[in-house]
Amino acid sequence: MAGFSVAAGLRDAGYTGGVTIIDPHETALDRPPLSTEYLVGDDVELALAPDQWFVDNAVTWIQDTVLRLNQRPAHGSSRLVVETLTEQVEADEVVIATGAVPKTLELDKPVYTLRSLADADALRDALRPGTSVAIAGSGLLAPELATSAKHLGANVTAFTPQVPATQIFGELADVLYTTMTEQVEVVPRRLTVSENLDHFDIVIAAVGVEPAVTVAEGSGVSIDDGIVVDDGYRTSLAGVYAIGDVCRKHGQSRQDHWDHGRASAARVVHTIMGTQPDAPTPQWVWSDQFGHDAQAVGRVIPQAHEQLVHRGDNVIFVVDGDQLIGAAAVDDRKVIRAATRMITRGIAVDPDQLADVEMSLRQLLR
Numbered sequence: 001m002a003g004f005s006v007a008a009g010l011r012d013a014g015y016t017g018g019v020t021i022i023d024p025h026e027t028a029l030d031r032p033p034l035s036t037e038y039l040v041g042d043d044v045e046l047a048l049a050p051d052q053w054f055v056d057n058a059v060t061w062i063q064d065t066v067l068r069l070n071q072r073p074a075h076g077s078s079r080l081v082v083e084t085l086t087e088q089v090e091a092d093e094v095v096i097a098t099g100a101v102p103k104t105l106e107l108d109k110p111v112y113t114l115r116s117l118a119d120a121d122a123l124r125d126a127l128r129p130g131t132s133v134a135i136a137g138s139g140l141l142a143p144e145l146a147t148s149a150k151h152l153g154a155n156v157t158a159f160t161p162q163v164p165a166t167q168i169f170g171e172l173a174d175v176l177y178t179t180m181t182e183q184v185e186v187v188p189r190r191l192t193v194s195e196n197l198d199h200f201d202i203v204i205a206a207v208g209v210e211p212a213v214t215v216a217e218g219s220g221v222s223i224d225d226g227i228v229v230d231d232g233y234r235t236s237l238a239g240v241y242a243i244g245d246v247c248r249k250h251g252q253s254r255q256d257h258w259d260h261g262r263a264s265a266a267r268v269v270h271t272i273m274g275t276q277p278d279a280p281t282p283q284w285v286w287s288d289q290f291g292h293d294a295q296a297v298g299r300v301i302p303q304a305h306e307q308l309v310h311r312g313d314n315v316i317f318v319v320d321g322d323q324l325i326g327a328a329a330v331d332d333r334k335v336i337r338a339a340t341r342m343i344t345r346g347i348a349v350d351p352d353q354l355a356d357v358e359m360s361l362r363q364l365l366r
């Protein structure tokens with residue numbers, strides 16, 4: 001997703017050089033629908049653009065796997081060399097957007113993970129009515145998978161050592177967790193080898209991801225829980241950038257959410273073009289689970305000097321003085337739209353007004 005976004009962003013910005021994407025898949029795909037609409041068999045478009053888009057925008061798609069990024073060749077050329085399974089591709093600049101690889105569990109049962117279209121197809125095949133499935137994880141993915149597996153008629157048990165996605169949805173994670181406990185069996189512990197899994201047919205591991213850094217190993221690019229980048233998504237090697245799930249900004253933790261892929265792609269386009277980046281937007285994350293539309297923008301866990309504001313049962317805000325830092329909402333996307341504007345425009349807020357459900361947020365934007 002992030003790699004495609006760079007190609008599209010470069011063309012939008014008027015970049016006239018050659019643009020090539022190397023990926024083992026047939027085309028660029030979006031991943032979030034894989035755990036929800038696609039898994040349950042809904043008709044959903046996963047391709048990020050039709051084939052004609054690549055023609056119209058002169059973006060070459062090479063269906064291949066990158067093995068490694070080599071240092072600049074010895075024959076005096078200043079170009080970088082990307083070595084694939086079948087060829088060597090030279091480039092002036094390389095953006096690494098290889099995403100992440102799901103972690104798995106070593107168990108005496110078939111264990112499924114979900115990242116690719118092929119993973120989703122295999123999982124859909126395994127999740128038949130009556131299949132007993134144990135789902136392990138406490139992030140965004142496990143509850144989404146539990147929702148889809150139940151929809152497909154499977155008997156679902158979710159092993160979750162803590163309330164899922166608390167770092168993302170803050171206190172509202174409890175609302176989602178309560179719904180999950182009403183819908184499927186929830187076991188509040190980590191799934192380990194010592195668990196008796198006799199009555200499960202399959203296990204799905206949604207226990208996090210590892211950044212897919214293999215292509216950068218040995219290239220001189222600095223790697224430490226992801227490819228380490230600066231604010232402009234430059235790596236330690238000149239002309240090489242990393243974005244999306246595979247990267248980690250120096251001094252910060254790794255972000256493996258869709259909006260980070262989009263935002264890092266937009267930012268690296270400015271770095272490559274040498275143009276002034278737009279003001280950063282607060283990170284937005286969403287999850288569709290058990291009929292709920294959960295969304296968060298910015299940071300929703302208050303620090304000591306900040307105030308947590310509740311607006312009814314399904315909306316929270318974090319406020320620092322008169323500035324909004326973040327918001328989370330369950331089944332109220334208008335709140336997220338309004339909160340995003342308040343944060344990006346620096347609109348002064350009053351915690352009492354935010355908490356007042358009679359006061360429309362649109363009014364507060366004025």
Ligand SMILES: Cc1cc2nc3c(=O)[nH]c(=O)nc-3n(C[C@H](O)[C@H](O)[C@H](O)COP(=O)(O)OP(=O)(O)OC[C@H]3O[C@@H](n4cnc5c(N)ncnc54)[C@H](O)[C@@H]3O)c2cc1C
Nearest residue numbers: 001002023031032035065066098099244245256257258261
């Ligand atoms: C099932 C699922 C559900 C999700 N749901 C949500 C959600 O609800 N909300 C949210 O915010 N985020 C969600 N995410 C996370 C989000 O999709 C990712 O953060 C986003 O896709 C990251 O973009 P990316 O480009 O870094 O990685 P990807 O989209 O994974 O793209 C990486 C690409 O690199 C290619 N690649 C890897 N290795 C090589 C190689 N050696 N050579 C060539 N190509 C290679 C892969 O084939 C892939 O096409 C979900 C992810 C998954 C898997």
